Amino acid sequence: MLDFDKILSHLLYDPKDPILFNSAFFLYFFAVFLLCYQLVSHNQRGRVWVFTLFSLYFFYKACNEYVLLVILSAIVDFNLSRWIDRLESKTKRKWLLVFSIVINVGVLFYFKYTNFFIGIINDIGMGKxxxxxxxxxxxxxxxxxxxxxxxxxxxxxxxxPVNKFMDYLFFLSFFPKLMMGPIVRAADFIPQIYKPYQLNNEDVGKGMFLILGGLFKKVVISDFIYQNFVQYIFDDPTRHTGIECLLGVYGYALVIYCDFSGYSDMAIGIARWMGFTIPANFKKPYQSSSITEFWRRWHISLSSWLRDYIYIPLGGNRKGKFRQQVNLMLTMLIGGFWHGASWNFIFWGGMHGGALAIDKVWIKWQKGKTWLKSNVIIAPIWKLAGVLFTFHLVCFCWIFFKSETFSGSWALIHQVTHDFQGNLFMDIIHAYPWVFTLMGIGYFIHFLPGKLENKVEVGLTRLPIWGSIAVMVLFIWTILQVKTSEPMIPIYFQF
Structure with a gap:
């Protein structure tokens, strides 16, 4: 006999069990969604309504009444954008734009930064x-x-601007990317709403590759390494030797990449199955040989947004070298602050801003040294050195990104520099065999040439429908056998 109360409790918001791509409830949600979506797949308005309603429910399951914020923000910007478009007066259009920015940024500041600034006011003695x-x-x-x-x-x-409100709400609430991105541009997404729904073998294969790869990165690699090693290191670095702390930093670098890129890949893969193409958000960032290249490969949707809507409006590189470096620093400070109301995030952004500014000078110096790229012996060594330096610079910055406080960051760094005890390396490896096996697999896959991944994608596109289903079922069954008992909340949920 069906227990309707239990079913209802699963359907309602539960703060202890938010909906995740890797949760059991999502499988049921996605199955019902697919059924409904296929029933209206040849009706453009039907697709919009079904997708939007399921997206809003998805968001309700994630954060309860805050789903109303998405609807309210859609109402405000849908109407303001249409008003801006109709006006001819440049002054009026600019004031409406300012009004839109103030509303959007004001809401973000209220929820995300109010207590941060209250803390600053209290700390400097201006109030209690x-x-x-x-x-x-x-x-x-x-x-x-x-x-x-x-x-x-x-x-x-x-x-x-779009003519129908539901189209804009659909764009904003699109559930694959709603909670953790990628940050999608309306110019890229909205035109796809009006195209007929057509799913070919390439879409199926590419989507499957992204979903399966994303699940593997998130559930198998990221969750396991974090819960069985990394969290212990960062919870109290002073209890661990320097070599443990260093390995913990290497582990966290892989954890945050696999966590966020894995979730992004799943979002892009699900969207691909629904007939929407979303650009890649990560392109093997730890293969970068410079910090500039790293930000072209890491969280691409955010870095390109910061470039187009902050860095370039500030003047970019059009107002001299010094101004360019200032603009880079300001942009990355804002990027750090976007991640969270913490001095650690601001410091993290400032370090990346400073590194980018120095890198511009370094790139200019290298341009005059053609032998660095043309010499068959020196060129690969130079590139390898660049990759190693960039990776360790990024890892150093991750310490401040991950640690809750400055004192925690410096405590970990102190352990590495003052209590290294490298002779314990093999003992640590033997103490956490599965952790370091997965770390080795994760980094090995990350540094594989892209051509091998393309071959796997092509193989998946050639499978018949029954073969694709078999691969999915087998893979999900395997994931369920090896995943951690408690699903780990994605790192970027807090942002």
Missing amino acids: ISFMHIALPIGISFYTFENLSYTIDVYRREIK
Whole structure:
């Protein structure tokens, strides 16, 4: 006999069990969604309504009543953008744009930064204000940036605003990318709404490759390494030797990459199955030989957003070298602050901004040394040195990104520099055999040439339908056998 109360409890929001791509409930949600979507697949308006309603329910399951924020922000920017487009007066259009920016950024600041600034006011002795109990709505940073880019693009007359509100709500609430990105531009996404739904073998194969690869990175590699090693190191670095702390940093570098890129890959793969192409958000970032290249490969949707809507409007590289370096620093400080209301994130952004500014000078110096790239012996060694240096620079910055406090960051660094005990390396490896096996697999896969991945994708596109289903079922069964008992909340949920 069916237990309707139990079924209802699963359907309602549960703060202890938010919906995740790797959760059991998502499989049921996605199966029902696929069925409904296929029933209306040849009706453009039907697809919009089904997708939007399921997306809003998905968001409700993730953060309860804060789903209303998505709807409200869609109402505001849908109407403001249409008003901006109709006006001819440049002054009025600019004021409406400012109004839109103030509303979007104001809402983001209220939920994300109110207590941060209260803390600053209290620390400098300007008051004794009590902290407010404000829950951070999941995904607010992502859909706020999408709202801003849409209104700004309409203001610049780079795109025309949509005519139907449901189309804009569909774009903003699109559940594969709603909570953790990628940050999708309206100019790239909205035109796809009006195309007929056609799914070919390439879409099936590419989507499957991204979903399976994303699940493997997130559930098998990231969750296991974090829960069985990395979290212990960062919880209290002073209890561990320097070699353990260093290996913990290497582990976290892989954890955050596999966690976020894995979730992004799943989002892009699910979207591909629904007939929507979303650009890649990661391109093997640890293969980068410079910090500039790293930011072209890491969280591409955010770095390109910061470039187009902050760095270039500030002047970019058009106002001299010094101004360019200032613009880079300001952009990365804002990028760090976007990640969270913490001095650690601001410091992390500042370090990357400073590194990018120095890298511009370094790149200019290298241009005059053609032998660095043309010499068959020196060129590969030079590139390898660049990859190793960039990777360790990024890992050093991750320490501040991950640690809750500055003291925690410096405590870990102190252990590495003052209590290294490298002779314990093999003992640590033997103590955590599965952790380091998965770390080895993770880094090995990351540094594999892209051509091998393309061959796997091509192989999946050639499978018949029954073969694709068999691969999916077998893979998901394998994931269920090896995954950790408690699903780990994705790192970027907090942003």
